[in-house]
Amino acid sequence: MALNEYPAEIVEKKRDKNGTWLYYVHYPEYTSLKAAVPNVFPAVDKRLDEWVPGARVSALGAARPRAGRAAEASQKMTRRLKRQYAEMNHVGANVEELPPLDRHAEREHQEKTKVKNIQVIEFGKYEMDTWYYSPYPEPHASCERLYICEYTLKYFRKKKTLLRHLAKTKARQPPGDEIYRSPPPHLDAPGYTGGAVTSPQLSMFEVDGKKAKVYCQNLCLLSKLFLDHKTLYYDVDPFLFYVLCERDARGCHVVGYFSKEKDSLEGNNLACILTLPAHQRKGYGRFLIAFSYELSKKEGRLGSPERPLSDLGAVSYRSYWMREILRTLRDHAAAMSIKDICEATAIKTEDVVKTLESLSLIKYWKGDHIISVTQKIVEEHLKTIAGQKNIEIDTDRLRWQPYKARTV
Numbered sequence: 001m002a003l004n005e006y007p008a009e010i011v012e013k014k015r016d017k018n019g020t021w022l023y024y025v026h027y028p029e030y031t032s033l034k035a036a037v038p039n040v041f042p043a044v045d046k047r048l049d050e051w052v053p054g055a056r057v058s059a060l061g062a063a064r065p066r067a068g069r070a071a072e073a074s075q076k077m078t079r080r081l082k083r084q085y086a087e088m089n090h091v092g093a094n095v096e097e098l099p100p101l102d103r104h105a106e107r108e109h110q111e112k113t114k115v116k117n118i119q120v121i122e123f124g125k126y127e128m129d130t131w132y133y134s135p136y137p138e139p140h141a142s143c144e145r146l147y148i149c150e151y152t153l154k155y156f157r158k159k160k161t162l163l164r165h166l167a168k169t170k171a172r173q174p175p176g177d178e179i180y181r182s183p184p185p186h187l188d189a190p191g192y193t194g195g196a197v198t199s200p201q202l203s204m205f206e207v208d209g210k211k212a213k214v215y216c217q218n219l220c221l222l223s224k225l226f227l228d229h230k231t232l233y234y235d236v237d238p239f240l241f242y243v244l245c246e247r248d249a250r251g252c253h254v255v256g257y258f259s260k261e262k263d264s265l266e267g268n269n270l271a272c273i274l275t276l277p278a279h280q281r282k283g284y285g286r287f288l289i290a291f292s293y294e295l296s297k298k299e300g301r302l303g304s305p306e307r308p309l310s311d312l313g314a315v316s317y318r319s320y321w322m323r324e325i326l327r328t329l330r331d332h333a334a335a336m337s338i339k340d341i342c343e344a345t346a347i348k349t350e351d352v353v354k355t356l357e358s359l360s361l362i363k364y365w366k367g368d369h370i371i372s373v374t375q376k377i378v379e380e381h382l383k384t385i386a387g388q389k390n391i392e393i394d395t396d397r398l399r400w401q402p403y404k405a406r407t408v
C-alpha cells in the first residue's frame with residue numbers, strides 16, 4: 001500500500017453527472033476521536049465516511065481520505081476492548097447478539113443509514129460537513145447541501161429561499177423561555193484589557209416539545225446529522241429541549257443543546273446531547289452536561305444520561321464526572337462517602353463508583369465500596385486536568401422550576 005493510503009471498505013457506488021464512478025468508502029481502522037482515550041473506542045466510526053472518485057481508490061481497497069480530514073488516531077479494537085466498551089456504554093457489541101426482532105430492526109436501520117444523504121449544511125455563518133444520515137423528508141433528504149435557518153431551524157434547498165425566509169421571520173432566538181444568561185465578563189478577569197468585550201455571552205432556553213413541536217422536530221433532524229444512533233425525530237411532546245446560544249446584537253445563535261424527558265422512569269436527566277461541530281471542544285459539551293446536573297439538583301434527584309453513549313459522549317461524560325468528583329473531594333478534604341458525593345453532585349451512584357474505580361480511588365471491603373484517598377492524591381489528579389476548558393455556571397442566575405412542580 002502506498003504512503004497516505006488507508007484500508008477502506010466500499011459501502012456503495014454511483015455514477016456522477018459525467019458518468020464517472022464514485023465510491024462511498026468507510027475507513028475501518030481509523031477514528032476521528034482526537035486522542036487515544038483509555039477504554040473509549042468508537043464501535044464503528046462512520047464520521048470519516050465519504051464519496052471519493054474512482055481515481056482515489058486502488059484495487060486492494062485502499063483510499064486516500066480528503067486532505068485535512070485524515071484520521072489522527074489509529075485505534076485498532078481488540079475483541080476484549082470492544083466488549084469492555086460495549087459493557088461500559090450499554091451498547092450491544094454485535095448485531096448477532098440481539099433478540100431476533102431487534103436484530104431485524106437494527107439491520108434495517110443500518111442498511112437505510114449506511115450512506116449519509118446530506119453532505120454539508122450552512123447554518124448561520126458556518127458551513128459544516130455532516131457525519132451521518134438524517135431522515136429529512138424528500139426532496140430535502142436528497143440534497144447534497146442544506147441551508148438551515150439558525151433561528152427557526154427550518155431547512156431549505158436554496159440559499160435565496162433561506163434569505164427570503166430570514167427577511168420575513170421575526171424570530172431571533174429559540175421559541176422558549178430564557179432560563180439562564182451568563183454573567184457579563186468581570187472587568188478584572190485575566191486577559192481583560194478594556195475595550196469591547198469579545199467573549200461570547202451565553203443564553204440557555206427551555207423549549208417544550210409539545211408547545212414548539214416543529215422547532216423541536218427540526219432540532220432532532222439537525223442533530224441526527226451528527227449522531228449515529230438516536231431515533232427520536234417526531235414524537236417530541238414528552239421532551240424538554242435546553243438550547244444553548246451565543247448571544248450578540250443580531251440575536252441568539254444555537255451552539256448546542258440537550259433534551260430531557262419530562263418524566264423519566266429510568267431517572268435519566270439527559271436524553272440526547274449535541275454541540276454543533278463548529279463549536280466543539282470549547283467546553284460547551286461540559287457546560288451542557290453540568291447544566292443537566294444543576295437541573296437534577298433542583299429536582300432533588302440523582303441523574304444519569306440515557307444509554308447508549310456515543311464515543312464522544314463517553315469521553316465527555318467521563319471527563320465531567322472525574323473533574324466534578326475530584327473537585328468535590330477536594331472541597332471536603334477528601335472525607336466523603338459515596339453517598340455524600342452523589343448528593344453533592346447529583347451524579348448517580350453507579351457513575352460515581354465507576355469513575356472512582358477508573359482513578360483507583362475505591363476499595364471493595366466487606367461487601368461495600370469504600371473511598372480510599374488522601375487530599376494529596378486528589379490534588380495530584382486535579383493537576384493533571386488543570387488545562388480543561390471549563391465554563392462555570394452561575395447557579396444564582398438559573399431561573400427554573402422542576403417540570404413536575406409546574407404542572408401540579
Ligand SMILES: CC(=O)SCCNC(=O)CCNC(=O)[C@H](O)C(C)(C)COP(=O)(O)OP(=O)(O)OC[C@H]1O[C@@H](n2cnc3c(N)ncnc32)[C@H](O)[C@@H]1OP(=O)(O)O
Pocket residue numbers: 032033034035226227270271272273274275276279280281282283284285286287305306307308309310311312313314315316319385388389
Ligand atoms: C446521551 C447521548 O446523547 S450520547 C451522544 C453524545 N453526542 C454525540 O455523540 C453527538 C456528537 N458529539 C458532540 O456533539 C460533542 O462531541 C459532545 C456533545 C459529545 C461534546 O461536546 P464538546 O463541546 O466538544 O465538549 P467539550 O469541549 O466540553 O469537551 C468535553 C470533553 O470531551 C473531550 N472531547 C471532546 N471531543 C473530543 C474528541 N473529538 N476527541 C477526544 N476528546 C474529545 C474533550 O477533550 C473534553 O475533555 P477534557 O476537558 O478532559 O479534555
